[in-house]
Amino acid sequence: MAYVSNIRMFVRVFELGSMSAAARDQRTSPAVASARIAELERHLGIRLFNRTTRRLQPTENGRLFYDGARKVLEAIDDAEAAVMASTRDLRGTVFVAAPLGVGRRFIAPHVPAFKDEFPRIDVRLRLSDRKIDVIGEGLDLAFHLGTLEDSTLKMRLVAECPRILCAAPGYVARRGDPLNGGGLAKGRHDCLNLRFPGATEFQWTLVTPEGPRRFEVSGPYESDDGDVLTGWALDGRGIVMKPIFEVADHLRAGRLIPVARETPPIPAQLTCLTQHRRLRDPKIRAFTDFIVARCRADLSRATEGLVV
Numbered sequence: 001m002a003y004v005s006n007i008r009m010f011v012r013v014f015e016l017g018s019m020s021a022a023a024r025d026q027r028t029s030p031a032v033a034s035a036r037i038a039e040l041e042r043h044l045g046i047r048l049f050n051r052t053t054r055r056l057q058p059t060e061n062g063r064l065f066y067d068g069a070r071k072v073l074e075a076i077d078d079a080e081a082a083v084m085a086s087t088r089d090l091r092g093t094v095f096v097a098a099p100l101g102v103g104r105r106f107i108a109p110h111v112p113a114f115k116d117e118f119p120r121i122d123v124r125l126r127l128s129d130r131k132i133d134v135i136g137e138g139l140d141l142a143f144h145l146g147t148l149e150d151s152t153l154k155m156r157l158v159a160e161c162p163r164i165l166c167a168a169p170g171y172v173a174r175r176g177d178p179l180n181g182g183g184l185a186k187g188r189h190d191c192l193n194l195r196f197p198g199a200t201e202f203q204w205t206l207v208t209p210e211g212p213r214r215f216e217v218s219g220p221y222e223s224d225d226g227d228v229l230t231g232w233a234l235d236g237r238g239i240v241m242k243p244i245f246e247v248a249d250h251l252r253a254g255r256l257i258p259v260a261r262e263t264p265p266i267p268a269q270l271t272c273l274t275q276h277r278r279l280r281d282p283k284i285r286a287f288t289d290f291i292v293a294r295c296r297a298d299l300s301r302a303t304e305g306l307v308v
Contacts (some may be wrong), residue, residue: 091120103127163265180262191217191240
């Protein structure tokens, strides 16, 4: 198995472009990762990477070896999955990512119950509102909330999630209700924005009588954590666009109120993204089916009886 471990480490170094990133991915140290690559190079009698103080680049031989190495690992993974499926002895580790709000509310609470039902499957859950690279980060599946761009990943729709523009009553008393997207644009209101490294503009897509339209919005506050934006909205700092399930309790209590109702946001889709080949793995199917069913039930309860 040492040789297979070395190959697996090589594949992750190749894909992530970093020895330290691959070491974190494989739950080991950079020194161990480097030693495994060196051992593999000695076995093959070739150099797999060109190393400098700042960059790690695969050699031509490294590129050739990667294609075959990836197929070997896929074959091993498929063989193990077939054995587990035939014996119904599901085991291994599932690597999952999800947005902060979705993960905290609808996924993390059900992981212990999944573990009780499948005690030999471990779950590694990463929560972040940033954009996730499923393949590059070695994930088995990732939940995505929003409008999905073109993707080579297999998409499973969990639920349609209506969104709302809302603000604290105190903010509306001071600044007024913008009524529609036109009232939000050109700095007329403080809009609380979800922003990640590399983002260059803020646009909210709203439903107008002419169809969906993007409105450029701005404001003095931004964060890469959606729950932080909700907190600022509750503090009367501006208008926030949120999935209704994230602010349902605040809407019921009157701590937040709808604004710009003439042009509501387009709904967000909660989807589960998986690499096509991973769908053959029974432990991943088991986790996906388990969580998706509970997500749907929780989402329905979260917004039950709420009219906005």
